[in-house]
Amino acid sequence: MFGVLNYGRSNQVLEANKIFKSYNSLQVLKGIDIKVEAGEIVSIVGASGAGKSTLLHILGSLDFPDKGEVSLKGQSVFSLSSKDLAAFRNQHIGFVFQFHNLLPEFTALENVCIPGFIQNRKESEVTSAAMELLSYLGMDGRLDHKPAELSGGEQQRVAVARALINNPSVILADEPSGNLDSQNARELHQLFFDLRSKYGQTFIVVTHNEELAKMTDRMLEIKDGVIN
Numbered sequence: 001m002f003g004v005l006n007y008g009r010s011n012q013v014l015e016a017n018k019i020f021k022s023y024n025s026l027q028v029l030k031g032i033d034i035k036v037e038a039g040e041i042v043s044i045v046g047a048s049g050a051g052k053s054t055l056l057h058i059l060g061s062l063d064f065p066d067k068g069e070v071s072l073k074g075q076s077v078f079s080l081s082s083k084d085l086a087a088f089r090n091q092h093i094g095f096v097f098q099f100h101n102l103l104p105e106f107t108a109l110e111n112v113c114i115p116g117f118i119q120n121r122k123e124s125e126v127t128s129a130a131m132e133l134l135s136y137l138g139m140d141g142r143l144d145h146k147p148a149e150l151s152g153g154e155q156q157r158v159a160v161a162r163a164l165i166n167n168p169s170v171i172l173a174d175e176p177s178g179n180l181d182s183q184n185a186r187e188l189h190q191l192f193f194d195l196r197s198k199y200g201q202t203f204i205v206v207t208h209n210e211e212l213a214k215m216t217d218r219m220l221e222i223k224d225g226v227i228n
Helices: 052-059 082-092 108-118 123-136 152-164 182-199 210-215
Strands: 012-023 026-037 041-045 067-072 093-097 170-174 203-206 218-223
Touching: 012 052, 026 052, 026 218, 041 052, 041 182, 041 210, 052 067, 052 170, 052 203, 082 093, 093 152, 108 123, 108 152, 123 152, 152 170, 152 182, 182 203, 182 210
Parallel strands: 041 203, 041 218, 093 170, 170 203
Antiparallel strands: 012 026, 012 067
8 A cells, every 4th residue: 555656746736716715704814826836845833823833724624614625636626515515524534633633542553554544445455554654753652552551652652543544635834843852852853754755745834833833844934724
């Protein structure tokens, strides 16, 4: 399933056009346009409350815009039924959140496998892929440990492996290093670039971390509801 991919910037993965979003009378996003190519690592920055996470959730189809369209791999995501959208999201989008969102009753290996099982892939195939990913991420000896038995950095590596398990078209990361100490944050940042090199993955990362933002291929700043 996994292997070294060509991540040359030759094809567009995600496009958002004229995204508007308000909460009551507060207009957060005011007509945002984004295009992301395969293999890019793009950061989204801005002040607290600027709408970074709101935009990321819309790009990931976890929230709906008031107006505008998001296209992923040529598919207009908001034209899909709820059932089809959930299946499309599971196949094409991986998520990494600040607080990991691992299920506490399951082991590291089981947490990584869950999205693959939801996709009804063969258990042996999913387990093998999960073990390969966790091994690559340096988690070989922690497969049977539950989240409470893992450090914050280890939990985030499990979350990254879970995001990768279905070989998605894009990985969306919301403040992925916000809950980590400086050393683990640096390791996680470098990991994104290593994963891009090995698996050809595309990342869109919301971050307050200036060091990470400067490492990315492009830095997009949201200010006053638009991208500068």
